[in-house]
Amino acid sequence: MKRSVLFDTETTGLDPATGDRVIEIAAIELIDDLPTGEVYHTLVDPERDVPPESTRVHGFTREDLVGKPKFKEIAQGFLDFIGEDELIAHNAPFDFGFVNAELALCKKPPLDRQRMVDTLIIAKKRFPGLPNNLDALCRRYNIDLSERTTHNALLDCRLLAEVYVELMGGRQRGLGLTVTTGGGRVVKYERNRHRQARLIPPPDAATEDAHRAFIARMKNPLWER
Template sequence: MTRTLILDTETTGLDPLTGDRILEVAVVELINLVPSGRHYHVLIDPEREVPEEAARVHGFTWDMLRGKPKFAEILPEMLVFLGDDPIVAHNASFDFAFLDSEFKKAGQPTIDRRRMIDSLVLAKKRFPGLPNSLDALCRRYGIDNSMRTSHNALLDVQLLAQVYLELMGGKQPGLGLVSAPVLQSPVIVAVQSTADTARSPRLIMPTEAEIAAHHAFVQKLKEPLWNSVEAAEPAAG
């Protein structure tokens, strides 16, 4: 069993070195590349004003966050959820720079950068020269991001989880024999046959109407490969 975490943060600005702080953290758990249904999400009092330009991006003001726990207070629980597993983030160096700053303020060792997986780097390798923002990747892979009217960390990690699965080869829920639910849609669990449940194979033959419809469709194709396959088959009987 492999466990991977998809992480996103929202912040008061762009640079922790100038005093910007984390105000939201969201993490989604994947087991064998399938969302398990477990996630971690918390809003944080950044202990400073949220500039108007940042509030326009994610919708949070300091007044909305006053009274929420401070980062040092949520850190023990977050560390338990993160464990020692790989952490995926889009433009991961941004999120990790803020996490490093917050961990140091709390007197804790920073997360080993060897655990960091940057989905933006993966996307640039897959689609060089193309836009590779989270929104652009959602459009490219046909992932519905219509609810993303602002940068909400919990919604972003759910979208990024779907994007990451596509970047890793498009593994579909259900193929990993994982029985846990997905956050937004159920997992179809594949069940392997045992000696008690195995059944004899049943031959399924198409009807004459289905065969005729198939031939009519093939005739519309330009130089269909199917004709050469049928011609090469030995005659029945």
């Protein structure tokens, strides 16, 4: 089974080279591209102001983040969670750039970009010429966006996990699948709560009669053994 980690960040701005910092980081464990329910999430004190234009995007103010752990205090926990596995993000160079800038401040090695899987690149190849931001992809795949009033790293990870499954070819969802991890831990995949299950009604009497007539015309059918 393949383990990978999907992650997202929220920040004070767009460029760590000009002093912007991470204020939220979230990650979701995937086994064979499906969420296991194992999640990492924390808010981070950026040790600087949060510009109003950034607050309008993610909803966090400086006051919301005072007293939260600094990145140097959560860095090792995040690294332990992601391990050495593949790292998936939407517009991944942005998130890699911010995390690596924070790791540099902590004097820790950067994330290897060979681990990067960028769902934006995958989406652009699948839907050339179309909008491929997370909102557009969720609408394209009929994924519920009603909770996404602002950008939130954990919610965005959960939405992207659904989008990623579809980008990779789709799976039958909500079947209560389970796997056993290498450590013997049994994981039950979460039901997709954003989609209503489609129930197939039992056949009526006419359909059952037609089926029996069809079987009667077959030579030595398996159903009669």
